Amino acid sequence: MSFKDLGLSDPILKTLKRLDYLTPTEIQTKTIPLILSGKNILASAKTGSGKTAGFVLPILEKLRSLKSPKNKNANALIVTPTRELTAQIQQNVLNYGRNMSITSASVYGGVKIFPQKNKLKNGVGILVATPGRLLDLMNQKAIFLSSVEILVLDEADLMLDMGFLNDIKKILRQLPQRRQNLMFSATFSTEIRSLAKNLNNNLIEVMTASSNSTVESVAQKIYAVDKENKSKLLCYLINEYRWSQVLVFSRTKHGTEKIAKQLNKFGIEAITIHGNKSQNARTRALKDFKSLKAQVLVATDVAARGIDVNDLPYVVNYDLPAIPNDYVHRIGRTGRAGKEGNAISFFSADDGRHLKGINQLTKLSLRPEVLEGFEPSFDLNKPIKTSRSPNKGKKKSKRYFGKARRR
Ligand code: ADP
Numbered sequence: 001m002s003f004k005d006l007g008l009s010d011p012i013l014k015t016l017k018r019l020d021y022l023t024p025t026e027i028q029t030k031t032i033p034l035i036l037s038g039k040n041i042l043a044s045a046k047t048g049s050g051k052t053a054g055f056v057l058p059i060l061e062k063l064r065s066l067k068s069p070k071n072k073n074a075n076a077l078i079v080t081p082t083r084e085l086t087a088q089i090q091q092n093v094l095n096y097g098r099n100m101s102i103t104s105a106s107v108y109g110g111v112k113i114f115p116q117k118n119k120l121k122n123g124v125g126i127l128v129a130t131p132g133r134l135l136d137l138m139n140q141k142a143i144f145l146s147s148v149e150i151l152v153l154d155e156a157d158l159m160l161d162m163g164f165l166n167d168i169k170k171i172l173r174q175l176p177q178r179r180q181n182l183m184f185s186a187t188f189s190t191e192i193r194s195l196a197k198n199l200n201n202n203l204i205e206v207m208t209a210s211s212n213s214t215v216e217s218v219a220q221k222i223y224a225v226d227k228e229n230k231s232k233l234l235c236y237l238i239n240e241y242r243w244s245q246v247l248v249f250s251r252t253k254h255g256t257e258k259i260a261k262q263l264n265k266f267g268i269e270a271i272t273i274h275g276n277k278s279q280n281a282r283t284r285a286l287k288d289f290k291s292l293k294a295q296v297l298v299a300t301d302v303a304a305r306g307i308d309v310n311d312l313p314y315v316v317n318y319d320l321p322a323i324p325n326d327y328v329h330r331i332g333r334t335g336r337a338g339k340e341g342n343a344i345s346f347f348s349a350d351d352g353r354h355l356k357g358i359n360q361l362t363k364l365s366l367r368p369e370v371l372e373g374f375e376p377s378f379d380l381n382k383p384i385k386t387s388r389s390p391n392k393g394k395k396k397s398k399r400y401f402g403k404a405r406r407r
């Protein structure tokens with residue numbers, strides 16, 4: 001199957017050739033013809049499988065035959081959860097549409113609103129927005145959604161996780177009834193399906209290989225290590241194996257700063273990205289990391305979701321995530337579009353239940369290994385108490401890797 005077979009035309013095909021996109025990915029093969037024929041879809045595929053082009057390409061194709069946008073209006077609206085994603089998707093729109101005369105803009109919070117109002121004055125073909133800033137602009141009458149013909153909710157699961165449900169509902173109320181709805185999510189859940197119902201009753205569900213599975217091209221390793229030795233182990237791995245570009249995940253904002261400080265102390269250039277940083281600082285950090293000015297980027301889950309760094313070779317889970325889904329999202333930052341990637345996780349004394357959750361979700365059986373010089377003081381084979389409160393502590397203890405219990 002080629003991009004041409006999917007129904008895309010010359011200007012886009014030329015650009016795809018120049019970008020070295022030789023064949024469409026599985027999700028693209030499925031979504032592009034459906035979107036071109038005007039269907040409403042709810043699509044889920046692994047992260048890194050090319051969902052963005054899966055909706056941006058057919059939207060560009062469709063906008064070629066739509067009339068130009070009205071003032072303070074947009075023909076297509078793409079809503080995404082984070083500022084970084086918004087900027088990144090507009091960059092994709094610009095890349096994929098560079099042979100075409102379709103206008104676009106991105107709007108998100110944390111930066112001045114006035115320049116964004118200006119960009120919207122004459123209307124845009126494609127508007128990419130975070131929910132909060134979009135609502136601000138709507139309230140200030142800088143944008144009206146009355147002529148939107150195509151709506152995309154990207155990373156819909158993350159939008160729900162981040163508490164945007166009410167904002168999304170407010171946005172939906174301002175959209176015209178007659179429109180095409182496209183919803184993308186790395187994972188499907190009951191909440192996602194019920195949000196989808198809000199959009200339209202005739203959504204076609206598009207799924208590719210199990211949406212909760214991890215990317216096959218990512219080699220996954222887990223090292224057992226005492227908490228206080230984690231930063232030493234990270235430095236050792238980075239130096240010993242000459243890791244050129246590493247995305248490190250920490251559970252907390254405070255944690256990201258602490259890890260970066262320790263790496264810097266060891267002479268490794270590390271920067272952070274998390275919700276407490278100004279938007280400018282976040283943008284700069286991402287740019288420095290992408291351009292390899294900084295070797296290590298330490299991030300929280302929300303700040304890093306959806307971020308696409310070309311050929312990112314290493315992801316480290318400094319802390320195992322408490323939510324198993326986050327593991328899938330984190331390691332999906334590497335091994336993108338079939339390239340090889342490595343995910344390394346640190347496992348400490350109280351991570352038993354976290355690993356168990358991950359193994360259950362991904363249907364993998366990941367086990368911690370011990371590295372010479374970093375032997376942990378806890379016993380990997382001994383059952384442990386997994387609860388934290390003294391009351392619950394009286395319950396039976398569980399094994400790390402025992403059989404999954406039914407709940
Ligand atoms: P997702 O949204 O599914 O997590 P992205 O849309 O961010 O994934 O795409 C992941 C990477 O794959 C990007 O770097 C993108 O440029 C690349 N990519 C997408 N489609 C193709 C394709 N058909 N051929 C080659 N690379 C592709």
Ligand code: MG
Pocket residue numbers: 051052154155306
């Ligand atoms: Mg995406």
